[in-house]
Amino acid sequence: MDTARLHHALNEQTPRLLGDLHRGHLFTKPKGAAQHEETPLIEVPGLTPSNLAIHLAENRMRRDQADELVDRMYGWRGYMTSPLADDADCVTLVACDDSEPIATISVGLDSPNGLNAEQLYPDVVAEMRASGARLCEFTRFAVDRAENSLELLALMFHVAFIFARRRYGGTHIVAEVNPRHVQFYSRMLGFQICGPQRHCERVDAPAVLLQLPLAYGEQQIARYGGRPELARKIRSLYPMSLPASEVDRIAARFCVSSMAAPADIM
Secondary structure: OOHHHHHHHHHHHHHHHHHHHHHHOOEEOOOOOOOOEEOOOEEOOOOOOOOEEEEEOOOHHHHHHHHHHHHHHHHOOOOOOOOOOOOOOEEEEEEEEOOEEEEEEEEEEOOOOOOHHHHOOHHHHHHHHHOOOOEEEEEEEEEOOOOOHHHHHHHHHHHHHHHHHHHOOOOEEEEEEOHHHHHHHHHHHOOEEEEEEEEEOOOOEEEEEEEEEHHHHHHHHHHHOOOHHHHHHHOOOHHHOOOHHHHHHHHHHOOHHHOOOHHHHO
16 A cells, blocks of 8 residues: 555544544443443553552543653653643553552554654654554653562553554554663663654653564564563563463453454555
């Protein structure tokens, strides 16, 4: 499919994709209940704290939790922050220990509204689109937990990855990171630099644009997922990702069967 037809298909599909997700997997109303009861996207009994659950931030409380965590973790470094926008092309995940938010990440989907990364790297994003890439971006990534912080980071990345790859059919992740974090993302997840250091006005800090082919991440997860004992040996977060048996279950929560497969739109 040529680039114009690809982006037409993407533009047609993204609103439907987000609409299906928002309608189908956030709230259930038990019979006789006065209010909607939230159902976590995933509960993680195997990771301390034992009450850890990951939620989609689709209501005001979860959005406020994501904002508060990002403000706290970015603010002490002197970064500027802004409230989470009511963006139909963005999905935000919040991990909570009981009611305390301890991690968050947002997944932005390419759409007619564009990506945040285009503000600083319009040339790079345009080139990737022209090559046929189906882009998404990871933003507002914050973890506030000294204990098991790497495991929690790996888990949040993996759940966001499942959405980007299995639900959205993305081919590449882009992410703007502080230059001092480039080595970590490159070594631990395989990200590659695709845009030079520039000053990001949104957070008033320097940034470098990274990209990760989702096929590479998928390969690494299939090979190492669910084998945390290998994490130190190979110096990677992929062994701390979920095992393959869990991937299908989580992907099903994202209504994978209701969206067209990447081969149908490219």
